[in-house]
Amino acid sequence: MMPNETHEVLQLHATPHVMNRDAAEVDADEALLDGIQHAAFGYFRQTVNPANGLVADTTRQHWPCSIAVVGFALSVYPAAVERGWLSRDEAVELCLAALRFFRDSDQRGTPDSTGYKGFYYHFLDMQSGRRTWRSELSMIDTALLIAGALTARMYFDGETLQEAELREIADELYRRIDWRWAQHDRETIMQGWKPESGFLHYGWEGYSESIVLYVLALGSPTHAPGARIYEAWSATYQWENLYDVDFLYAGPLFIHQFSHAWIDFRGIQDRFMREKRSDYFENSRRAVVVQREYARRNPLGFAGYDEHCWGLTAGDGPNNAMPRMTGVRRRLLGYTARGVPFGPDDGTLAGWAALASLPFASDVVLSTVRAMLRRYPEMYTDHRYASGFNPGLIDADGKCWVSAGHYGLDQGIVTMMIENHRTQLIWRLMRKCPYVVDGLRRAGFTGGWL
């Protein structure tokens, strides 16, 4: 590669909507996105338990609820109302079912309760709402749930009793989270807790999807930790020059997307980003450049990878379903966080992950989405993105390996990011959320819309 090649790539896509496209192309893009978004939203209609508002983690049989997926559900209902896919009353009912359930849930922190200290176990039984899979009390997944609750709180601003109740419960759920307890004996927030063994520590270091967690913690009017918590968390950031791109490094793409589903990071900066003369939105755009460049270089020689086919992120994988592919021994992984450039990478991509970067680099992403769907239509099952596909694992019919069913996280981020690209609805709602504004300010964010 010539020295300036990547710089040119970076420059080429530095300005959104740089290409001139005629009206027909714009309409075609809009139709494509509308179709994908509608289908992705359909996941939540399909898998929600209307009695308690809980939403299944995946479409696979007997799969439990993931509280993070409930957070995504609460966030996409407003978009669905706006687009006429769900009536406002239906949406309020679904939100209220979920919020009432969590409000009234067993918070004793016993092995089969629902939560503790305002946090909730990661996986819950779809019917009873009790802990399942011996899962951990999850701080990040609770944050995603509460981000959804606050999104609904901001959208449903009507004067009806139901909408007033919705806002009240969302507020109550947020206020009762004891973020300080979750610090345990550290400056940062612990990643989990189990009644059987206490706090868990997974050793996460560096940039992660947790900005939204820290912003919500810092915005709490009841249990906010000290502002030092954000500095302590961001102390392990790594500002790297990789493939001639300067960015806040994180390998998997979802890290550059999840907090962005709720928070509009355009033009606002914390201390770190001020120092780097960048912002998190721009950073996520650069992450796209790095992903594309990795796929173009394709150091491990995987089938399908190129600048129009990428998307390494957390998702399902073949899990040693086929120990040999194309004559080369590879270790195939199941559900794991794949990343660039240091892996793990087993040749499995996530089409939805490329699409979820739409707001950051729309032209690049749209061309990628089209190319990937054209080449591997089998990854788009029942009109939705599968969690992962592996172009190097081909079956007797010539189709590549595709993850079974669908995952709620994938459909949620797709629905939200398309909405943010099209109308910025969720961003606009959360820009007005006083807790988020306070949290951002306490974390040291300034500038832009803030």
Next chain:
Amino acid sequence: MNLTAIVPQRSASATTIAGDGAESERIDNVHPVDWRNPPPASHYDLVIVGGGTAGLTAAKAAASRGAKTALVERHLLGGTCLNIGCVPSKAILRTSRLYAEMHDADRYGACVPGDVRVDFAAVMQRVRGVRARISRADSARGLTAAGIDVFFGQARFTRTDALEVQGVTLRFGKALIATGARPDTPAIPGLAEAGYLTNENAFDLTRPPGRLLVIGGGPLGCEMAQAFCRLGVQTTIVQRRPLFLPREERDAAQILSDAFARDGIEVRLNTRALNVRVDGGAKIVDLVSDDYHSTVVVDAILTGTGRVPNTAGLDLEAAGVDFDPHRGVHVDNFLRTRNRRIYAAGDVCLGDKFNDTAQASALIVIENALFGGRRRLSELTIPWCTYTDPEIAHVGLYARQARERNIPVKTFTIPMHDADRAIADDEEVGFVKISVKERTDQILGATIVARHAGEMISEITLAIVAGVGLGTLARVIHAYPTQAEAIRKAADAFVRTRVASYRQRRSTAWLSSLRL
């Protein structure tokens, strides 16, 4: 399997495997059976306690500069490094890598040999041969010829300026404590009764255990787990922390985890061994990860959970030297103890228990103790390397340490898949990361993960010590194709950002002038 069956009996006179020529040569070098301690001089400029890396380095340096020097060793000259550490472990790693390459021959366009059988006895014989050969440089007779009085026996300080060995008093102007460290044993119920390996006896194995549990994910545990796995041993490694090599950066540790899994090592992170019991010759180990309990059944257990300093039996109180069992001998930045006559160097007093650090600290002591020097330990730039495959080497600050010190830091990263030689060698796993103080070319530190990272890190160490900036490294011609070119590519990337920044400033200035 009973450990005593696979760890041979040692001869009574010294630590050696009976009847082994290489071992006999080594012992003849590092503790001759017929050795007679010399008559002591009336006064020594320097008495050194401990004949490991630090002690040998200090003794040779002091003697070569004319100081009357005595060296006291209670066991084997060469210490951990030669006898039970770096030397044998690197020898066994080399052979294990060869076996891994034989199994992977098709990656290199070669045929996988039809019958790859591990000849464990031959592996260990080679280890002993390597050890014997390197021991020649540390021989007692060689030291004597260099003018050093070598005493074997346990040293005990009797006064602030004297110590005793084998009933003989050695009076000193200055003394150096360099007694090293020994394996720390994890407090796991039943472990001692079941028997376990450490680096002190693992290299004496004559046949491999069928199933091995390695406890500890530090450098030693990682190296040994990979080596034994590649020699055909079914290996499990448990590590209490979420990642291996906790001080290294996340990507390095992750790459190592992936490499282990590829090799077939069963990796158990966030896991503790609760207890050990023996049943039918097998060792049954109960493990727990958070609240998930499991059991592994193995033939041998190897512990690699750190090292503790050797301070026992020295009567340091009599010498007025402060110490504790965890930190070892307390020293100041000049490596001086509370007794201003007595210094310490190497593993007995340093947090970084590396061979190279022991050497460097010993030379500081010689300078400060004998020649009025004021050299400080904190001035050392210490690289280190874990010799797994890929190797993981580091020097200087980590990015997180720089940020903790409010130093703005930027890291230039070159994946090894961008180095032509790494591609040609099919050794693309890893990276070069060089961190600089932002908006300068001052190198703060570097991490290299590569097949030969230990060799490559020296260039960065040199640059840091000599004050050479990353921009200058871009002007250094690196032989093509070499894996070290990845370092130059990082430097090139740095230069490109500077050029881009300069162009941007020029452009901004030009636009401003237009507005005027």
